[in-house]
Amino acid sequence: xxxxxxxxxxxxxxxxxxxxxxxxxxxxxxxxxxxxxxxxxxxxxxxxxxxxxxxxxxxxxxxxxxxxxxxxxxxxxxxxxxxxxxxxxxxxxxxxxxxxxxxxxxxxxxxxxxxxxxxxxxxxxxxxxxxxxxxxxxxxxxxxxxxxxxxxxxxxxxxxxxxxxxxxxxxxxxxxxxxxxxxxxxxxxxxxxxxxxxxxxxxxxxxxxxxxxxxxxxxxxxxxxxxxxxxxxxxxxxxxxxxxxxxxxxxxxxxxxxxxxxxxx
Amino acid sequence: xxxxxxxxxxxxxxxxxxxxxxxxxxxxxxxxxxxxxxxxxxxxxxxxxxxxxxxxxxxxxxxxxxxxxxxxxxxxxxxxxxxxxxxxxxxxxxxx
Ligand SMILES: Nc1ncnc2c1ncn2[C@@H]1O[C@H](COP(=O)(O)OP(=O)(O)O)[C@@H](O)[C@H]1O
Ligand SMILES: [Mg+2]
Numbered sequence: 187x188x189x190x191x192x193x194x195x196x197x198x199x200x201x202x203x204x205x206x207x208x209x210x211x212x213x214x215x216x217x218x219x220x221x222x223x224x225x226x227x228x229x230x231x232x233x234x235x236x237x238x239x240x241x242x243x244x245x246x247x248x249x250x251x252x253x254x255x256x257x258x259x260x261x262x263x264x265x266x267x268x269x270x271x272x273x274x275x276x277x278x279x280x281x282x283x284x285x286x287x288x289x290x291x292x293x294x295x296x297x298x299x300x301x302x303x304x305x306x307x308x309x310x311x312x313x314x315x316x317x318x319x320x321x322x323x324x325x326x327x328x329x330x331x332x333x334x335x336x337x338x339x340x341x342x343x344x345x346x347x348x349x350x351x352x353x354x355x356x357x358x359x360x361x362x363x364x365x366x367x368x369x370x371x372x373x374x375x376x377x378x379x380x381x382x383x384x385x386x387x388x389x390x391x392x393x394x395x396x397x398x399x400x401x402x403x404x405x406x407x408x409x410x411x412x413x414x415x416x417x418x419x420x421x422x423x424x425x426x427x428x429x430x431x432x433x434x435x436x437x438x439x440x441x442x443x444x445x446x447x448x449x450x451x
Numbered sequence: 452x453x454x455x456x457x458x459x460x461x462x463x464x465x466x467x468x469x470x471x472x473x474x475x476x477x478x479x480x481x482x483x484x485x486x487x488x489x490x491x492x493x494x495x496x497x498x499x500x501x502x503x504x505x506x507x508x509x510x511x512x513x514x515x516x517x518x519x520x521x522x523x524x525x526x527x528x529x530x531x532x533x534x535x536x537x538x539x540x541x542x543x544x545x546x547x
Contacts, residue, residue, distance in 0.1 A: 331470070332470050332473055332474050332477070335474055336474060336477055336478065336481065339478055339481060339482070340481060343482070365467075367465075368465030368466070368467045368468070369465060369466045369467055370466075370467055370470075371467050371470050371471060371474075372467070375467070375471055379471075379474060379475070379478065
């Protein structure tokens with residue numbers, strides 16, 4: 187029996203879809219059987235980030251409403267045959283899916299896959315309820331900004347109310363040079379405030395844009411810092427211990443951060 | 452940092468510290484929203500404990516969560532009808 191993990195944040199544009207694509211691809215590259223579900227009905231994105239947009243025939247709503255068999259709606263990845271995507275519906279009504287149905291769908295999928303990774307839309311409405319309905323675990327994504335951390339705090343409260351206890355945190359788009367100058371909150375600040383366990387830190391990285399342009403997740407790019415961070419996070423999800431080295435604003439920060447992300451200093 | 456502030460030393464707190472403080476304040480308020488059910492349960496528990504020490508007017512009790520500028524306070528107004536003698540005794544014995 188597999189595990190359903192929802193990637194959520196409250197605020198839009200902090201990196202949920204990027205994280206879903208990279209973690210899923212990372213896990214698949216480790217030989218795990220993985221399926222991604224894009225639950226952002228009306229704002230389909232994950233297909234493009236994965237470079238699979240030309241292969242879509244059926245979508246999440248089709249699968250749930252029985253317009254096709256579930257298998258028919260799953261799109262196989264180009265690179266890993268053990269990785270699939272269940273795309274969001276682009277033109278259908280947002281209320282076409284209800285939490286009960288998502289629960290059932292996740293239940294079916296985790297019988298066949300090791301990991302079901304659910305990309306959650308922004309907000310705290312029906313889309314959030316759908317995405318979390320079938321989840322066993324939650325990963326909260328934030329950036330080091332007041333508005334994003336505030337929304338993350340709200341989401342953590344809602345997850346707990348929904349019995350999704352002990353979510354873990356990914357801090358995305360961290361800029362070590364700004365942290366060093368005292369112009370960006372550091373990891374400890376955010377962990378203190380949110381009081382949840384840190385799963386990983388992903389630096390700001392131009393190669394994320396390049397990889398999104400190409401439809402190839404950065405986790406496969408050995409030159410990408412963000413990719414390295416996502417490789418570490420994927421390993422941690424499987425239970426492997428990849429050390430987190432704490433950041434401090436003292437000297438040697440850059441080398442510490444390099445180690446933190448898993449590079450040789 | 453421009454040359455002037457380099458010479459003068461950094462003026463005021465870093466923007467990171469401003470962010471932290473603003474976040475702290477905003478979360479104090481966000482987190483202070485508590486559901487009426489939970490507030491009721493809290494009230495029940497609190498009154499039961501207090502009833503061990505004094506006779507109170509449960510009907511006249513009011514409990515609210517008050518937030519102002521930078522803090523949140525739980526404010527309770529609980530009319531006391533009678534102090535229990537036993538509570539005075541136990542206080543005395545505790546002092547002796
Ligand atoms: N670590 C990063 N470095 C640089 N750009 C990033 C990073 N993470 C995300 N982005 C960019 O930020 C934008 C929003 O990311 P996305 O994953 O779509 O967010 P969400 O799904 O939360 O709305 C995208 O253009 C993406 O390429
Ligand atoms: Mg998204």
